[in-house]
Amino acid sequence: MRNREPRNEDLIKGMTGDWEIVLGLEVHAQVTSNAKLFSGASAAFGAEPNTQVSLVDAALPGMLPVINRYCVEQAVKTGLGLKAQINLRSIFDRKNYFYPDLPQGYQISQFKHPIVGEGEIVIDLAGGRSEIVGIERLHLEQDAGKSIHDLGPSVSHVDLNRSGVALMEIVSKPDMRSADEAKAYVTKLRTILRYLGTCDGNMEEGSLRADVNVSVRRPGGPLGTRCEIKNVNSIRFIGQAIEYEARRQIEILEEGGKINQETRLFDPKAGETRSMRSKEEAHDYRYFPDPDLLPLEIVQADVDAIKASLPELPDDKKARLIAEYGLSPYDATVLVGEKATADFYEAVAKGRDAKLASNWVTVELFGALNREGHSIETSPVSAEHLGKLIDLISDNTISGRIAKQIFESMYKTGGDPAEIVEKEGLRQVTDTGAIEAAIDAVIAANPDKVAQAKEKPSLAGWFVGQVMKSTSGKANPQVVNEILARKLGLSSDG
Amino acid sequence: MSVDQNTVRHIARLARIAVRDDELSALAGELNSILDWVEQLGEVDTNGVEPMTSAVAVTMKMRDDVVTSGNLQKEVTENAPGSEDGFYVVPRVVE
Numbered sequence A: 001m002r003n004r005e006p007r008n009e010d011l012i013k014g015m016t017g018d019w020e021i022v023l024g025l026e027v028h029a030q031v032t033s034n035a036k037l038f039s040g041a042s043a044a045f046g047a048e049p050n051t052q053v054s055l056v057d058a059a060l061p062g063m064l065p066v067i068n069r070y071c072v073e074q075a076v077k078t079g080l081g082l083k084a085q086i087n088l089r090s091i092f093d094r095k096n097y098f099y100p101d102l103p104q105g106y107q108i109s110q111f112k113h114p115i116v117g118e119g120e121i122v123i124d125l126a127g128g129r130s131e132i133v134g135i136e137r138l139h140l141e142q143d144a145g146k147s148i149h150d151l152g153p154s155v156s157h158v159d160l161n162r163s164g165v166a167l168m169e170i171v172s173k174p175d176m177r178s179a180d181e182a183k184a185y186v187t188k189l190r191t192i193l194r195y196l197g198t199c200d201g202n203m204e205e206g207s208l209r210a211d212v213n214v215s216v217r218r219p220g221g222p223l224g225t226r227c228e229i230k231n232v233n234s235i236r237f238i239g240q241a242i243e244y245e246a247r248r249q250i251e252i253l254e255e256g257g258k259i260n261q262e263t264r265l266f267d268p269k270a271g272e273t274r275s276m277r278s279k280e281e282a283h284d285y286r287y288f289p290d291p292d293l294l295p296l297e298i299v300q301a302d303v304d305a306i307k308a309s310l311p312e313l314p315d316d317k318k319a320r321l322i323a324e325y326g327l328s329p330y331d332a333t334v335l336v337g338e339k340a341t342a343d344f345y346e347a348v349a350k351g352r353d354a355k356l357a358s359n360w361v362t363v364e365l366f367g368a369l370n371r372e373g374h375s376i377e378t379s380p381v382s383a384e385h386l387g388k389l390i391d392l393i394s395d396n397t398i399s400g401r402i403a404k405q406i407f408e409s410m411y412k413t414g415g416d417p418a419e420i421v422e423k424e425g426l427r428q429v430t431d432t433g434a435i436e437a438a439i440d441a442v443i444a445a446n447p448d449k450v451a452q453a454k455e456k457p458s459l460a461g462w463f464v465g466q467v468m469k470s471t472s473g474k475a476n477p478q479v480v481n482e483i484l485a486r487k488l489g490l491s492s493d494g
Numbered sequence B: 001m002s003v004d005q006n007t008v009r010h011i012a013r014l015a016r017i018a019v020r021d022d023e024l025s026a027l028a029g030e031l032n033s034i035l036d037w038v039e040q041l042g043e044v045d046t047n048g049v050e051p052m053t054s055a056v057a058v059t060m061k062m063r064d065d066v067v068t069s070g071n072l073q074k075e076v077t078e079n080a081p082g083s084e085d086g087f088y089v090v091p092r093v094v095e
Helices: A069-081 A179-196 A235-254 A300-308 A314-325 A329-336 A339-349 A354-372 A383-394 A400-413 A417-423 A432-445 A447-455 A457-470 A477-487 B005-014 B021-041 B073-077
Strands: A018-030 A093-096 A106-109 A119-124 A130-142 A146-148 A155-159 A166-172 A208-217 A227-232 A263-267 A272-275 B087-091
Touching: A018 A179, A018 A235, A069 A130, A069 A166, A069 A179, A069 A300, A106 A130, A119 A179, A130 A179, A179 A208, A179 A235, A179 A314, A208 A235, A227 A235, A235 A263, A235 A272, A314 A329, A314 A339, A314 A354, A329 A339, A329 A354, A339 A354, A339 A383, A354 A383, A354 A400, A383 A400, A383 A417, A400 A417, A432 A447, A432 A457, A432 A477, A447 A457, A457 A477, B005 B021
Parallel strands: A227 A263
Antiparallel strands: A018 A166, A018 A208, A093 A106, A119 A130, A130 A166, A146 A155, A155 B087, A208 A227, A263 A272
């Protein structure tokens, strides 16, 4: 656990003084694989109930687990992405408990000897602040099946499709001090997993879920008793659950009460955490090494090969975007949030005005994608076309204003901006003769305004608007301004 | 190491085995004689000896990430006491 000076902004004001929140997270990340951790059944989401259940997953007598090599490699890859210690020898244990969605009567997990040891994550916070959060460990384990409680009045229905799917449990150190830090941690962890391709990070489908350990203490004082909020499945809910739980604990402590160490659930509808009525003895898991499985041994050469295949990770990419393209840390952080976004940006920015490219990607394109519920992968505007649009602005073929109009058309049709310019005749008019004629027409039609403009020079703006209107926005605004000022007798030098 | 009747009751509960109170004493005796026997193994000095995980020096077999099983809905649910629409059906597990 890192020693951190409490920040005033993070403290919660109670009736009896300030309180500091201490947070640690256990994130369950489903390994992206075709088959399950110890069986040949599919790990895909959303199939008909119990159609992806092998005899191993159903725990029929005599069935033996055989580990999926790819899942092991994915765990190692994730460990390397978290700059963590890789343990060449790790051991699978049985965690024993009874529940209908666990047909074996135990979960195969790693208890004393996990495959990955200590590492760290840099989290990005508001105002450019960053913090390091320690990783305690990462281990491989089986997911359980799914129980559905609302299909019958006195029964539960069980689907074992998820049973045996490979999970990575990633345990942080209790290094976070606010709901925002916990949210930033999950966001960053999810980004890293998606860059690595080891987990798709889909929280709606349950590929990524978090158990949040919350305790409160006097700033810098001894640690308080913690409560664990189980299975929170969105980043927003993680924040809400922490805010609620911290206040609940503070209220109890300030009234002279004691916190019971317990497992709680977050109810998003009510916005509160509730005690899970856990049965006595529920936590006596009686771990012991699984006699069906030998120790998991991997060789350093394989770890090195995986390391050599790692993609550029978000922190490195961010540093490179700042250095190579002169982006602000804020823009760079936004762009590296998804690998696909950063790739898109780089394709647009290559050989062009990097800042202009960043504005078009993060403001215009993101704005449109968000409005329409698209992602960068389904963007109707390709990086190639957006790049061409920027070229047309840079070489003065079109004005920035027309560019926005063309962008809308590109977004609707997926068309090439150069073709749209030609087809719709949107080329910027820089021919002073044509612009002069348009200005003369506006002046001739509005003699009263001309007189007023001489008294009130700010009326020139109205003339610019009329000229732009009569030229369908194609006149080069700079040229219009110059000629208009001269004609109205407003220019300082004319 | 030895176990008392409360420990036996606890272990039975964890294993979901129904044990009557009048059986506890006899079971505690049996378990204790097993534990006594295991205790004798503690006399062997195993300092610095790695735990043996296999009688022969083999590494764990691994499988490729290929789907080789599935679509056994009928087979995996047919031995269950209850099933419906492809689901296992069990007594309700939440209130």
